[in-house]
Amino acid sequence: MNTTLRQVNVSTRPAYASWPVAQAETPRIDAVYAHMPFCTTKCHYCDFYSLAGHLDQADAYLDALEREAALQARQLPMPARPETIFIGGGTPTLLEPPHLERMLRAVTRWLDLSALREFTIEANPNTFSPERAEVLARAGVNRISFGAQSFVGAELAALQRDHDPQSVAPAMAMARAAGISNINLDLIFGIPGQTVDTWDYSLGQALELGTQHISCYSLMYEPNTKLTARKAAGDVVPMPEEDELRLFEHVYAKLRAAGFERYEVSNYARPGQECRHNLHYWTGGNWLALGPSAAAKVGAYKWKNVGSLAHYLEALAPADAVLPLTAVERLAPGHAAGELAMLWLRLASGMDYAAFEKKTGIAAKAVVEQALARYARMGLVDLLPERAVIREHAVVLSDTLLGDVLAAFTARDVAGQGHVVQPSKRD
Ligand code: SF4
Structure with a gap:
């Protein structure tokens, strides 16, 4: 253990996960x-x-x-x-x-x-x-x-x-x-x-x-x-x-x-x-992350680096460096699609179904229309042929609407489709 780590008093080592995405699937x-x-x-x-x-x-x-x-x-x-x-x-x-x-x-x-x-x-x-x-x-x-x-x-x-x-x-x-x-x-x-x-x-x-x-x-x-x-x-x-x-x-x-x-x-x-x-x-991009607490999303996987500088330095110590990955998760397809739809619908241009399907492989129109039908009847949402848009005056109600969209997507998941990648102790 080096001086830096002694100063910040690292007492317990977290467990780290290995890189979850196969090269061929990146x-x-x-x-x-x-x-x-x-x-x-x-x-x-x-x-x-x-x-x-x-x-x-x-x-x-x-x-x-x-x-x-x-x-x-x-x-x-x-x-x-x-x-x-x-x-x-x-x-x-x-x-x-x-x-x-x-x-x-x-x-x-x-x-x-x-x-x-x-x-x-x-x-x-x-x-x-x-x-x-x-x-x-x-x-x-x-x-x-x-x-x-x-x-x-x-x-x-x-x-x-x-x-x-x-x-x-x-x-x-x-x-x-x-x-x-x-x-x-x-x-x-x-x-x-x-x-x-x-x-x-x-x-x-x-x-x-x-x-x-x-x-x-x-x-x-x-x-x-x-x-x-x-x-x-x-x-x-x-x-x-x-x-x-x-x-x-x-x-x-x-x-x-x-x-x-x-x-x-x-x-x-x-x-x-x-x-x-x-x-x-x-809009469904993939991103890598560096640094303590940074979060990444690559394909179906999401993960977060350890949220402590002391542990980050410890994981990447020169003699025995490992990636400081914690909280690695493979989301079930419905859950992943629901989370993405929630973000996409926050855009003023709304969620474009064709672009969504291109990113996720999931045809979202029927799911979104069903989840938002009652809000459309209340004049809060526009359900257009190619996209769904939350109207400007309804933006303050977004959390409620988006919660219903997430629930509609996750209802499609079969138990066991999503899982947490188990990290392993280094010592
Ligand atoms: S402490 Fe203040 S400046 Fe630093 S990250 Fe937080 S909000 Fe930003």
Whole structure:
């Protein structure tokens, strides 16, 4: 056991599964996701796998990332040729430029990049710099997603974000100066104390900065976050649902008037600027994953890397490296189709039956029409000959509708068709 691991006190070793997909059955890989776990502080609402501080472990993380990429490359019949790469976190651009350069190399050098069209990295405005922007541009990154969240200082403070609203414009200017002009801004609504006016102000600031893409997420009170603990202690009072709904509806009007289209429940883009990477997630693509807690989907299999840096480093220790795969699952065909239909129906363009069948081999029209017939009668859904579309005013009811779609697909499964791949202990 090395010093790094002693510091973080690894007491029990998880079991890891071997690569579940036979080379001959490996489908085309559309996308690659890589996870970088370090952040400056932990935002109170965050339930992503991220560690405040710990940058002293950047070298160990990068060593492990390189080994993981090499091990994955051996499992594939030929180098993966993704159309998109997305590096998320954590705050990937928190790494110092030499480390950032090394991470970008580790993520890309085992891939065939001849089909690459979109290469995104997440960044926080306060830790961005011209040097980092140059490193990204040199490595082929052509899209940056900044976590702006709000342009109102008090709202950022309520979320315990460690940047101020004034840092967003300079960070975007640095990206553009390096030649990266495709920029997304993440914004959050439903923050305690937020009003239609302050939300309108944040949306207006994002538009003024000339971004191509805006993601608007509602504030979630996830289990095991500080925000949820503060709520339980009475320190934070969540926004009433009807107020949150008003903010949600305000986005449409504001962004549409500015030339943006809602193409997914939470995502808005100028025409042609949709996030191609996320579209792969929502329309049945296959993607590989690198880094602690990163999730992959290849053919009928889904899996997740171990969600702990200490265990990730332990699994990929030089002498005895194994892939850090946990929670490997082969979904039954109906369940897999149902999960995909739920994602696909969140698109504003709806779910195209022919495209769905091409991806899954499953003719979905009859199943979807049966599941959504009563919602169509209520005027919430359009059941067109070639696709099903949830109408704009019914988007807020999506969870109920989509739950019925999932149930309709899973009802077709025969017991035992899906299974969990049993991991095995290393020692
Ligand atoms: S910057 Fe992002 S990943 Fe890091 S703690 Fe905040 S929300 Fe989580």
